[in-house]
Amino acid sequence: xxxxxxxxxxxxxxxxxxxxxxxxxxxxxxxxxxxxxxxxxxxxxxxxxxxxxxxxxxxxxxxxxxxxxxxxxxxxxxxxxxxxxxxxxxxxxxxxxxxxxxxxxxxxxxxxxxxxxxxxxxxxxxxxxxxxxxxxxxxxxxxxxxxxxxxxxxxxxxxxxxxxxxxxxxxxxxxxxxxxxxxxxxxxxxxxxxxxxxxxxxxxxxxxxxxxxxxxxxxxxxxxxx
Numbered sequence: 001x002x003x004x005x006x007x008x009x010x011x012x013x014x015x016x017x018x019x020x021x022x023x024x025x026x027x028x029x030x031x032x033x034x035x036x037x038x039x040x041x042x043x044x045x046x047x048x049x050x051x052x053x054x055x056x057x058x059x060x061x062x063x064x065x066x067x068x069x070x071x072x073x074x075x076x077x078x079x080x081x082x083x084x085x086x087x088x089x090x091x092x093x094x095x096x097x098x099x100x101x102x103x104x105x106x107x108x109x110x111x112x113x114x115x116x117x118x119x120x121x122x123x124x125x126x127x128x129x130x131x132x133x134x135x136x137x138x139x140x141x142x143x144x145x146x147x148x149x150x151x152x153x154x155x156x157x158x159x160x161x162x163x164x165x166x167x168x169x170x171x172x173x174x175x176x177x178x179x180x181x182x183x184x185x186x187x188x189x190x191x192x193x194x195x196x197x198x199x200x201x202x203x204x205x206x207x208x209x210x211x212x213x214x215x216x217x218x219x220x221x222x223x224x225x226x
Contacts, residue, residue, distance in 0.1 A: 021052055023052040028054075028057055030062065030077040044096050051098045051099065053098055056110060056111065057110065074110070075110070101168060109128050109136065119138065119139055140198055153210065157213035167217050169203060170220035
């Protein structure tokens with residue numbers, strides 16, 4: 001998918017250029033490294049300069065984690081950290097910025113297959129085999145979940161030298177949050193009025209982690225109303 005946001009972006013040495021992006025969803029449809037490089041090359045020839053790389057979703061977690069190896073253990077196909085570096089380095093030679101995307105707090109079924117304790121109920125789930133919106137998502141009421149996310153995002157941020165990092169935020173059903181005592185307690189502690197505010201709280205916590213890693217968090221529009 002190609003898109004032009006019309007915005008300008010600042011690259012190294014203060015160069016200002018127009019954002020001309022393309023998006024590839026490798027969570028639902030895995031592409032080998034050579035295929036990804038071929039797509040980057042062809043997109044660059046067409047004038048694209050930003051690669052939005054969708055790497056996690058309900059159907060798969062595609063990033064090797066040294067800290068949390070269960071994440072790739074449940075996936076038959078994923079990118080090693082060397083694979084990711086190879087793609088980022090190749091994209092750089094083509095003048096293309098790589099923006100990784102980790103979906104949060106929804107579209108996290110692949111994460112919760114490996115670590116179910118970070119949902120509201122701790123229930124076991126399986127990788128999704130088709131598209132859709134799934135209601136078992138991360139629990140913003142659990143401090144342990146945020147501690148886990150911080151370690152994980154610190155690791156992933158280090159793999160991508162670009163300034164921007166996409167944190168998803170779309171299609172996060174909140175019915176499990178409504179029934180969760182941890183979520184209700186969090187709302188009381190933080191003085192939150194509704195569950196959209198709770199997603200806003202979650203997004204702010206994640207944004208702080210991304211910012212601490214020297215990056216700018218971006219997200220889908222759903223998060224902006226939270």
